[in-house]
Amino acid sequence: MVNKENYHQLINELDGKATLVAVSKFKTAEDIMELYQLGQRDFGENYVQELMEKQLLLPKDIRWHFIGHLQSNKIKFIAPFIQLVESIDSLKLLGELQKQAKKANRVISCLLQVHIASEETKFGLDENELQELIAAVVNGGEEEWRQISITGLMGMASFSDDERQVRTEFRKLKTLYDTYSGSSSGSIHFSTLSMGMSGDYSLAVEEGSTEVRVGSLLFGKRS
Numbered sequence: 001m002v003n004k005e006n007y008h009q010l011i012n013e014l015d016g017k018a019t020l021v022a023v024s025k026f027k028t029a030e031d032i033m034e035l036y037q038l039g040q041r042d043f044g045e046n047y048v049q050e051l052m053e054k055q056l057l058l059p060k061d062i063r064w065h066f067i068g069h070l071q072s073n074k075i076k077f078i079a080p081f082i083q084l085v086e087s088i089d090s091l092k093l094l095g096e097l098q099k100q101a102k103k104a105n106r107v108i109s110c111l112l113q114v115h116i117a118s119e120e121t122k123f124g125l126d127e128n129e130l131q132e133l134i135a136a137v138v139n140g141g142e143e144e145w146r147q148i149s150i151t152g153l154m155g156m157a158s159f160s161d162d163e164r165q166v167r168t169e170f171r172k173l174k175t176l177y178d179t180y181s182g183s184s185s186g187s188i189h190f191s192t193l194s195m196g197m198s199g200d201y202s203l204a205v206e207e208g209s210t211e212v213r214v215g216s217l218l219f220g221k222r223s
């Protein structure tokens with residue numbers, strides 16, 4: 001069951017300042033259709049198999065965002081249709097995306113996932129790894145990275161009630177975004193700073209987010 005009141009409230013609150021990606025992992029195609037009928041088109045999924053099943057069933061004008069941990073051997077399954085891969089955190093993964101995008105005869109947009117939280121368990125590049133990856137793309141040249149477009153950064157803040165800490169983490173990601181947004185490569189065109197979830201999207205937007213990824217606030221708690 002979708003919480004329509006929360007949806008309308010969220011859309012009003014975002015007021016065009018940030019795009020809403022509705023995170024539908026573990027939720028049914030029926031739930032997704034409820035939001036679709038309200039006009040929602042961007043949906044986020046974390047698991048390749050689940051995403052493929054839903055993509056087959058659901059309207060083809062849905063823009064699917066992949067936001068989960070991605071294994072390189074599964075990129076081929078989503079390359080034909082994915083709108084945005086938000087969780088690139090290694091050069092190996094980027095290389096496989098390039099390869100599969102070429103096979104699918106597409107240019108695929110992606111975000112680099114940066115580790116900003118204090119928790120150890122979250123995926124993503126640290127500052128040095130981010131710098132190295134961007135340098136590799138810049139140095140590799142346009143031919144090597146023809147089929148991908150790096151359109152920004154994604155990050156998750158700590159699960160914490162400490163507003164100051166969460167804000168500091170978002171601010172750090174925004175600073176990195178600003179640092180690399182001018183990178184000179186035909187494959188880097190920053191436009192998207194993906195940060196903010198059900199518990200912290202307001203803070204994220206205040207700190208410069210252009211895309212929030214909200215699940216439980218819209219779809220209820222996941223079991």
Ligand SMILES: *Cc1c(COP(=O)(O)O)cnc(C)c1O
Pocket residue numbers: 023025046067068156197198199213214215216217
């Ligand atoms: C599950 C998930 C979300 C949504 O989380 P909620 O707290 O339910 O809004 C956002 N981003 C990522 C990367 C996720 O895995």
